[in-house]
Ligand SMILES: NC(=O)C1=CN([C@@H]2O[C@H](COP(=O)(O)OP(=O)(O)OC[C@H]3O[C@@H](n4cnc5c(N)ncnc54)[C@H](O)[C@@H]3O)[C@@H](O)[C@H]2O)C=CC1
């Protein structure tokens with residue numbers, strides 16, 4: 073296992089980020105969670121621990137390398153910037169802290185000082201108000217790695233199902249125009265490579281959904297399956313990738329069908345995220361594929377409605393930390409650092 077810590081961004085301090093980070097630290101021994109360091113926000117985390125009367129000492133560190141030594145006795149937090157803890161009351165100051173933390177945690181990974189970045193939830197609309205210009209963190213991370221926004225691919229992964237939305241944060245009305253054979257081939261290729269590199273699946277099986285009801289019903293309910301999706305599947309197969317479909321999306325997530333693939337490539341956000349969250353909400357991980365760095369995140373959002381109430385389940389954050397650690401170990405082994 074790599075000795076470098078995982079870097080966690082705080083997320084929006086008005087959301088459930090602080091409480092699930094603290095809960096994950098408290099579970100570190102029981103759940104065998106790799107050492108992590110939070111990028112900034114020591115005051116906010118200290119106040120959150122106090123608000124829940126949790127025994128979570130916060131220790132500020134100046135270097136990420138110090139985090140692994142601290143992790144057993146205290147939650148290590150990188151010194152540098154801070155803010156307040158006001159659960160359920162999002163404001164621009166909190167959004168600014170969330171952005172600073174995201175930028176710093178990402179930099180730790182791109183500089184090689186952290187083995188992966190794990191992001192706590194942010195509210196994209198609020199972040200935009202303080203200068204965030206990307207649709208989401210998935211695209212921000214690609215840019216931080218010096219790649220075009222569309223180089224990164226979002227995958228939602230739980231114990232039961234993995235699913236990739238091929239189009240993500242866009243109006244549903246634009247999905248059909250945004251889909252192209254090239255986009256499906258590129259994202260399918262990135263997904264297949266990442267499942268091999270980071271998840272150890274030698275020959276991943278990709279099941280591709282249709283866009284329309286009944287995958288178009290022989291053209292009666294739409295033509296994207298024949299015009300755009302089937303040619304992409306043929307091109308992926310030609311590259312030696314085990315892709316099949318297009319399948320009617322309504323039946324693809326049944327237990328019978330799930331046994332036959334490693335990942336579903338879905339045409340739009342909700343087609344992919346609804347089944348993963350319905351099946352695995354408290355263990356669902358959002359993982360970014362196609363980058364030189366590893367990034368995971370819990371599948372859920374800021375949950376402003378329950379922040380500060382002690383209702384947040386830390387399971388998805390713990391799963392994100394565990395998955396990041398496993399992917400980092402796999403990359404480290406592949407580089408001969410085992
Ligand atoms: N990875 C990220 O940074 C993500 C951020 N978001 C952002 O979060 C904000 C709120 O989005 P919503 O659609 O309301 O989704 P949400 O996931 O924040 O909340 C949906 C529902 O699930 C509940 N919930 C969420 N996480 C929970 C947990 N760990 N334990 C117990 N209950 C939980 C909430 O209380 C709420 O009722 C948006 O601004 C969105 O941009 C949404 C998804 C992912």
Ligand SMILES: NCC(=O)COP(=O)(O)O
Pocket residue numbers: 207208209210211345358369
């Ligand atoms: N619905 C997933 C989501 O909003 C997470 O997006 P990102 O910030 O990880 O790109």
